[in-house]
Amino acid sequence: MIAGPSLSCYCLLFLFLLGDAGAEGSQKAAPEQIHLSYPGEAGCMTVTWTTWVPAASEVQFGLQLGGVLPLRAQGTSSLFVDGGLLRRKLYMHRVTLRGLLPGVHYVYRCGSAQGWSRRFRFRALQSGPNWSPRLAVFGDMGADNPQALPRLRRETQRGMYDVVLHVGDFAYNMDQDNARVGDTFMRMIEPVAASVPYMTCPGNHEERYNFSNYRARFSMPGDTEGLWYSWDLGPAHIISFSTEVYFYLHYGRHLIQKQFRWLERDLQKANNNRALRPWIITMGHRPMYCSNADLDDCTRHESKVRKGLSGGHYGLEDLFYKYGVDLQLWAHEHSYERLWPIYDYQVYNGSRESPYTNPRGPIHIITGSAGCEELLTPFNPFPRPWSAIRVKEYGFTRLHILNGTHLHVQQVSDDQDGKIVDDVWLVRPRQGRRTYL
Numbered sequence: 001m002i003a004g005p006s007l008s009c010y011c012l013l014f015l016f017l018l019g020d021a022g023a024e025g026s027q028k029a030a031p032e033q034i035h036l037s038y039p040g041e042a043g044c045m046t047v048t049w050t051t052w053v054p055a056a057s058e059v060q061f062g063l064q065l066g067g068v069l070p071l072r073a074q075g076t077s078s079l080f081v082d083g084g085l086l087r088r089k090l091y092m093h094r095v096t097l098r099g100l101l102p103g104v105h106y107v108y109r110c111g112s113a114q115g116w117s118r119r120f121r122f123r124a125l126q127s128g129p130n131w132s133p134r135l136a137v138f139g140d141m142g143a144d145n146p147q148a149l150p151r152l153r154r155e156t157q158r159g160m161y162d163v164v165l166h167v168g169d170f171a172y173n174m175d176q177d178n179a180r181v182g183d184t185f186m187r188m189i190e191p192v193a194a195s196v197p198y199m200t201c202p203g204n205h206e207e208r209y210n211f212s213n214y215r216a217r218f219s220m221p222g223d224t225e226g227l228w229y230s231w232d233l234g235p236a237h238i239i240s241f242s243t244e245v246y247f248y249l250h251y252g253r254h255l256i257q258k259q260f261r262w263l264e265r266d267l268q269k270a271n272n273n274r275a276l277r278p279w280i281i282t283m284g285h286r287p288m289y290c291s292n293a294d295l296d297d298c299t300r301h302e303s304k305v306r307k308g309l310s311g312g313h314y315g316l317e318d319l320f321y322k323y324g325v326d327l328q329l330w331a332h333e334h335s336y337e338r339l340w341p342i343y344d345y346q347v348y349n350g351s352r353e354s355p356y357t358n359p360r361g362p363i364h365i366i367t368g369s370a371g372c373e374e375l376l377t378p379f380n381p382f383p384r385p386w387s388a389i390r391v392k393e394y395g396f397t398r399l400h401i402l403n404g405t406h407l408h409v410q411q412v413s414d415d416q417d418g419k420i421v422d423d424v425w426l427v428r429p430r431q432g433r434r435t436y437l
């Protein structure tokens with residue numbers, strides 16, 4: 001009499017445990033945190049995702065939304081062990097699709113027989129220099145308070161962007177809570193990043209365990225695990241690099257020199273190719289200049305990114321000026337600021353009426369207001385002669401590279417429901433682009 005009920009309880013409990021274990025087992029091989037990146041080769045796109053157990057890495061793709069996906073691509077997976085106490089294990093899968101037709105919409109799903117993702121859609125990038133890429137650009141977006149994300153998601157789904165540039169500082173921080181914050185963030189950006197290539201550079205918030213979460217989670221062109229790399233997009237050459245090598249010297253001082261030498265070689269090559277791809281655009285997390293009210297590197301006259309380490313070694317301002325970089329994208333300050341064309345604190349307007357037509361120095365834009373738990377950064381109350389506009393509102397930047405001579409920049413305010421709060425054209429002639437000297 002007494003044993004009856006308790007026995008059925010055990011049975012129920014046993015069935016419950018069995019059922020749960022079974023469900024979790026299959027979920028663990030199901031892809032999550034799916035995102036795209038452009039590997040730098042025409043007709044290609046890389047799909048990256050995470051599973052919790054080892055599994056094969058396959059992408060099935062095709063042109064039709066419904067029905068079978070006739071094309072297949074295989075890739076590889078690697079084990080990432082987070083540096084936190086739990087040493088959590090993530091299996092990172094990478095598959096590169098090849099032979100994509102320029103500008104064509106594809107449908108894909110990723111995974112293996114152990115579990116497939118839902119279907120996503122992306123448009124293969126156009127190839128060659130003669131098209132007009134549209135980019136969304138921002139930095140400093142966290143898993144908490146990602147103000148720009150809903151609008152970015154809507155606009156991405158509407159097909160407004162070809163590429164997203166996230167200029168450092170993700171999740172706040174990807175390593176936190178044994179890298180669960182990184183998982184949460186990567187799931188949050190999936191509706192954007194699984195549909196357009198999500199291109200990155202490292203920021204200070206990625207520093208933990210020698211940038212290991214950053215290196216493991218993203219798949220950027222080249223062989224530096226995304227620390228520095230470059231690629232061509234329409235009429236532009238885009239260079240992504242790490243400002244963090246100047247600040248976390250204990251991970252290796254030699255990285256400053258290594259990156260600097262790579263940058264110089266890359267800029268030389270880009271200049272030799274300038275007839276084809278006239279724009280040179282850089283992205284790095286910590287700016288050389290800013291007029292915020294804090295004690296960051298960019299508020300110092302001799303900022304490390306601008307002038308290099310003491311003694312003036314490996315400063316980037318001279319390098320970027322020498323090779324005629326057109327536009328420098330930065331973040332880190334949680335605000336938006338655009339500078340007049342500048343070199344060494346001197347303004348080099350094209351002319352007083354049209355400062356950005358034939359500018360005689362690079363243009364800097366600091367766009368770090370996508371939203372995070374640290375909120376917005378105030379500005380110094382004293383305006384600087386080199387600062388053109390300052391916006392302390394959440395938002396992100398639109399970059400439309402129309403052709404080899406015209407580039408359009410807009411700042412979208414989320415605080416003002418998508419209002420354009422800055423709008424400028426950069427115009428440079430095709431001839432004489434190599435230097436400003």
Ligand SMILES: *[C@@H]1O[C@H](CO)[C@@H](O)[C@H](O)[C@H]1NC(C)=O
Pocket residue numbers: 210250251252
């Ligand atoms: C940090 O990572 C870089 C890039 O992979 C590597 O060259 C360097 O040796 C690492 N530093 C340490 C201290 O492990």
Ligand SMILES: *[C@@H]1O[C@H](CO)[C@@H](O)[C@H](O)[C@H]1NC(C)=O
Pocket residue numbers: 340347348349351352353354355
């Ligand atoms: C650059 O152009 C802007 C806009 O016309 C103007 O306000 C600023 O004073 C100019 N700066 C210099 C140094 O000519």
Ligand SMILES: *[C@@H]1O[C@H](CO)[C@@H](O)[C@H](O)[C@H]1NC(C)=O
Pocket residue numbers: 402403404405406
């Ligand atoms: C580049 O785009 C601008 C703005 O639309 C246009 O005025 C200009 O004629 C274009 N240049 C070429 C060479 O197509």
Ligand SMILES: [Fe+2]
Pocket residue numbers: 140169203204205285331332333
């Ligand atoms: Fe930062």
